[in-house]
Amino acid sequence: MRIAYFHCFAGISGDMTLGALVDAGLDWEQLQTDLAKLPLTGYQLQREKVIKKGISGTKVHVLTEEGHVHRHLRDVREIINSSTLPEVVKEKSIQVFTRLAEAEAKIHQTSVDKIHFHEVGAMDAIIDIVGSVIGLWRLGIEEVYASPVHTGTGFSECAHGIMPVPAPATLELLQGVPVYSKDIEKELVTPTGAAIITTYCQNFGNMPPMRVDNTGYGAGGHDLVIPNLLRVTIGEKLDHVGSDGHIRYGGKGHVHQGEALMMEANIDDMNPEFYDYLINKFLKAGAMDVFLRKIQMKKNRPAIVLSLLIHTHQLETFYQQIFSETTSIGVRVYPVIKYMLPYEIRTIQTKLGQAKVKVARYQDSLRNVAPEYEDCRRLAEEQQIPLKEVYDMIKCEAYQQLEVNSCLEIKK
């Protein structure tokens, strides 16, 4: 399962959330294309790489001439619902704004339909919130985790006037969330940031066991004594990390089941040199697998079936990539159920050097040990030994180190 962990050591705001997701690999062009589906004009979205206390991050700016606004929840709901964004994005974005309105209504002793937003209803806040929802969707995040939240202290000035930090709406939204405040006199968490993280996250605490695939840093505006950054770490959730510290993917010995999509295209008129580039591009974009098959089509035309195994939420991303990167003008897609053995990546020391092996177990007995190709290739080149011999030596040493006397264990 694909998860994101937000490390809120310098708080969280709407623009920091969006910046972190962009920094973690959210496609910038795709984000702008998606945001253009909102009936909002008169703004420009900009990103810049910045350094905060030596750490590189992305600062997102929403440039707009919009003055002070008073939008009600129904106005924001209308803007979002009249967009052509996917329903899942609309629903989540409206959920965030509804939480904001509920907090506002409670603080100002009024009702959700009477409350009007100031800054949080402005165009930049709408772009920050909807952009962050789009980003979590595009990056395929299925669960969100976060650290305790650093709130900052002191006072801040806003349309309401001078406000204590954390602002009343912010603290209302953070009810039940572990927070802390050190002596940084700045508003580190804004209502927008609090609304986003508390809409998505029910698990505030340490980083869960996960395989790290991407990391991103979203920058805040001020320069502080700490790096004014929000870190997001994206990767595969691990059910648990064994007491020996070894990481296991999937349940203990049970077959893992998952849903996915198989996307295919028959291609008979494309320069075959492109396939190497496309396979790497699609894998980098998050496809679980990409492969080719040779077929004979009508009129006896030799052709290739390009197949991508993708997550269900990646449907639009990948058919858009196939239409833009290949000569295909059509794809077929069918749902698949995946059954996978749980496995772990173990690093072992061998007489040739260090190597990783993928160890799969089924019903708690060893079912397969596969040395990692890149490590075997490196050792073969370093030691000038045939790759096949390196592979066999690593495999045998792995079995011994895994306390299995021989391959007989596998056949049991």
Ligand SMILES: O=C([S-])c1cc(C(=O)S)c[n+]([C@@H]2O[C@H](COP(=O)(O)O)[C@@H](O)[C@H]2O)c1
């Ligand atoms: O816009 C509104 S309604 C608003 C309410 C409150 C309350 O605490 S009540 C506070 N603020 C302040 O505005 C700025 C901008 O917040 P963003 O979430 O848009 O970044 C911030 O200082 C809030 O404390 C706004």
Ligand code: NI
């Ligand atoms: Ni308010």
